[in-house]
Amino acid sequence: MAVEKFVALDRVSVKYPNAQNWALDWVSMSVPQFAKVGIIGNSDAGKTTFCQLLAGIIPEMIHARIEGQLQIDRNDTKQQPSVGYVFQDPESQMSGLAETVADEIAFGLINAGFSELEIDQRVKHVAKELELTSILHQSPTEISGGQQQRLALATVLVVEPDILILDNPTSQMDPQGKAWLFEHLATLKKQTIFLVSDEIDLLCEFADYLGVFAQGKLLAFDTPAHVINQADQNHWPMALPTVYQFAKALSKTMAGTYRYPVTLGRLKRVMHNDDD
Ligand SMILES: Nc1ncnc2c1ncn2[C@@H]1O[C@H](COP(=O)(O)OP(=O)(O)OP(=O)(O)O)[C@@H](O)[C@H]1O
Numbered sequence: 422m423a424v425e426k427f428v429a430l431d432r433v434s435v436k437y438p439n440a441q442n443w444a445l446d447w448v449s450m451s452v453p454q455f456a457k458v459g460i461i462g463n464s465d466a467g468k469t470t471f472c473q474l475l476a477g478i479i480p481e482m483i484h485a486r487i488e489g490q491l492q493i494d495r496n497d498t499k500q501q502p503s504v505g506y507v508f509q510d511p512e513s514q515m516s517g518l519a520e521t522v523a524d525e526i527a528f529g530l531i532n533a534g535f536s537e538l539e540i541d542q543r544v545k546h547v548a549k550e551l552e553l554t555s556i557l558h559q560s561p562t563e564i565s566g567g568q569q570q571r572l573a574l575a576t577v578l579v580v581e582p583d584i585l586i587l588d589n590p591t592s593q594m595d596p597q598g599k600a601w602l603f604e605h606l607a608t609l610k611k612q613t614i615f616l617v618s619d620e621i622d623l624l625c626e627f628a629d630y631l632g633v634f635a636q637g638k639l640l641a642f643d644t645p646a647h648v649i650n651q652a653d654q655n656h657w658p659m660a661l662p663t664v665y666q667f668a669k670a671l672s673k674t675m676a677g678t679y680r681y682p683v684t685l686g687r688l689k690r691v692m693h694n695d696d697d
Pocket of ligand 1: 444465469
């Protein structure tokens with residue numbers, strides 16, 4: 422699949438010091454600007470390594486041997502695109518210095534030298550977007566895990582990065598909170614987003630492209646419908662979306678293909694014989 426590239430990996434491999442195996446093994450992909458990329462894979466598949474490489478944490482903060490080429494283009498951004506990274510564990514995101522949620526969100530802006538007025542406006546805006554307004558004056562250590570994950574995202578979104586990398590950002594949220602966050606992320610139009618999650622139903626609704634990792638290798642990178650149908654045919658050990666299973670049970674393929682749909686909208690069209 423040829424796509425206009427913004428982020429491109431060309432046969433990238435990563436090995437940690439003293440490790441026997443490559444944590445990333447010969448990974449290639451091209452991602453256009455503003456695309457939404459879902460990343461899935463079992464434990465130890467290399468998902469976090471992939472995210473940390475994209476974010477520059479490897480090799481800047483975590484040493485590892487890197488082979489191949491990672492390229493992030495400027496495209497319409499005048500400067501080198503900025504990257505925001507949301508850690509798997511929200512506590513890792515916190516400065517540990519802020520007394521309130523508001524201060525924590527403001528932290529990056531203060532360091533970057535923004536004016537007080539701009540900081541105030543941005544903090545209020547992102548707090549409203551992420552439904553944190555009512556807890557702005559609470560301590561970051563005294564809020565729930567789900568709230569901490571929304572706060573971790575707020576600290577990154579407030580600086581308006583060009584690329585947003587989220588490593589399992591809903592692991593501590595309830596089902597409603599997860600669905601809400603995925604829907605919110607889908608509304609972000611100014612960022613290219615990489616989202617690691619095992620929420621396959623939500624991921625298929627969200628993503629333009631889905632990447633499946635296993636033992637450091639990128640098994641597939643394509644539209645969610647292509648990847649899921651391929652995963653099922655090849656018996657890859659991964660959960661399949663509910664919509665897909667339903668369509669398969671009813672033998673409802675997408676028009677002109679032998680593939681089953683993976684999103685509710687597409688399934689509805691197929692069911693109403695309204696698929697193009
Ligand atoms: N800092 C590190 N030093 C050495 N080895 C590491 C380091 N981080 C990860 N690894 C190893 O690299 C491999 C890939 O790990 P990674 O955390 O990228 O996988 P993952 O798919 O994110 O896993 P999980 O879903 O369990 O978080 C694993 O074998 C892991 O033990």
